Amino acid sequence: DGGITQSPKYLFRKEGQNVTLSCEQNLNHDAMYWYRQDPGQGLRLIYYSQIVNDFQKGDIAEGYSVSREKKESFPLTVTSAQKNPTAFYLCASGSGTGNNQPQHFGDGTRLSIL
Amino acid sequence: SQQGEEDPQALSIQEGENATMNCSYKTSINNLQWYRQNSGRGLVHLILIRSNEREKHSGRLRVTLDTSKKSSSLLITASRAADTASYFCATSGNTPLVFGKGTRLSVIA
Numbered sequence: 001d002g003g004i005t006q007s008p009k010y011l012f013r014k015e016g017q018n019v020t021l022s023c024e025q026n027l028n029h030d031a032m033y034w035y036r037q038d039p040g041q042g043l044r045l046i047y048y049s050q051i052v053n054d055f056q057k058g059d060i061a062e063g064y065s066v067s068r069e070k071k072e073s074f075p076l077t078v079t080s081a082q083k084n085p086t087a088f089y090l091c092a093s094g095s096g097t098g099n100n101q102p103q104h105f106g107d108g109t110r111l112s113i114l
Numbered sequence: 115s116q117q118g119e120e121d122p123q124a125l126s127i128q129e130g131e132n133a134t135m136n137c138s139y140k141t142s143i144n145n146l147q148w149y150r151q152n153s154g155r156g157l158v159h160l161i162l163i164r165s166n167e168r169e170k171h172s173g174r175l176r177v178t179l180d181t182s183k184k185s186s187s188l189l190i191t192a193s194r195a196a197d198t199a200s201y202f203c204a205t206s207g208n209t210p211l212v213f214g215k216g217t218r219l220s221v222i223a
Contacts, residue, residue, distance in 0.1 A: 004156075015131055033210060040213040042118075042202060043157075058210070100144045100206045105156030 006091050006102060006106035010113045013078065013085060021076045023091035031094040032074035033103065036087045041088060049074055060067045077109060086112050093101045115175050118146075118203040126220040133190040135217040137203030138183075144206045145188030146179055151200045151216070160188075160201075195223040 004025045013019045019093065031050045035043040045058030049068040051055025068074055074093075078085045088110050092103040121136045137146070145164045149157040163170045163179045163186065170177045176189040190197055198221045204211040 006156075035213075040215070043213040045210055048210050086223075092157075099208070099210045102147060102159040102162055103157075103211060104159070107156045108154070110154075 002044065004091060004093055004104055004106035006037070006089075006109050007108060009107070011109055011111045013111060014114050016080045018077055018079050019085075021078070021089055021111070023074045023092075024106075025074075025093045025105060026072060027093055027095070027104060028071070029093035029095050029104070030071070031101070032068070033092040034055055034058075034064075034066065034074070034076045035090045035092065035096070036085050037090060037108075046089075047074065117124070118205050118212060120201070120203055120214045120217040122217060123215070124218040124220070125221065127193055129193060129195055129219075129221055129223050131193055133193050133197070133219055134179075135188045135201050135219070137186045137188070137214055138186065139204075139205045142207060143181075146177075147204045147211065148175075148177060148186075148188050148204065149202045149213075150196060151202065152208050155187075159204065190219075193219075193221045197221045 007022045033048040034046040038061045044060050046064050047066040049055035081112045088108050092105045094101040094103045118137050118139050136158045147162045151157045161172050161177050163177050174191045179186045200216040200218050202213050202216045204213045
């Protein structure tokens with residue numbers, strides 16, 4: 001079955017620690033996205049990548065970093081500079097390199113501070 | 115920057131009734147998409163309507179788009195308890211999809 005796999009499902013971060021959230025897709029999609037969702041809120045775009053070895057900042061990129069070394073993988077690092085990291089993080093992918101295609105989502109990683 | 119704004123924020127109906135959710139947006143779009151999110155899960159794409167379309171159907175879903183009013187509506191007919199979820203509109207233009215804050219739908223059996 002094709003889809004997007006996010007891991008881990010739950011993650012805890014200590015003060016001053018960087019943590020990396022994994023996102024893997026086998027849909028052969030060019031574009032991948034990271035969103036943050038806070039309770040009762042919509043999705044806010046953190047970073048996106050429309051092609052391997054290239055990525056762009058979204059609306060709330062500060063305190064986060066990404067890489068796109070392989071088409072299938074788009075890991076997100078939440079750095080110690082992100083002072084309020086507690087949220088639900090969603091990864092998505094889309095076919096084509098444009099912005100208009102439907103997105104396919106993973107089931108998210110819930111990050112909390114210890 | 116969130117462009118889509120759904121209305122109402124929450125909706126509670128009886129099973130078998132119809133549910134209508136609205137979405138308003140601010141700038142010109144290429145298309146508008148509706149997504150569903152079950153609690154604690156990722157979003158699932160439901161339907162896409164292009165800017166030159168006025169109405170689209172998919173099963174029990176009916177979506178309308180009025181570009182002159184910059185608004186869209188999602189109608190779910192004959193609702194079921196399994197339709198309980200949050201529903202989001204997302205607008206597509208020159209930037210990646212911009213999502214609204216969603217409507218929480220509760221369908222009571």
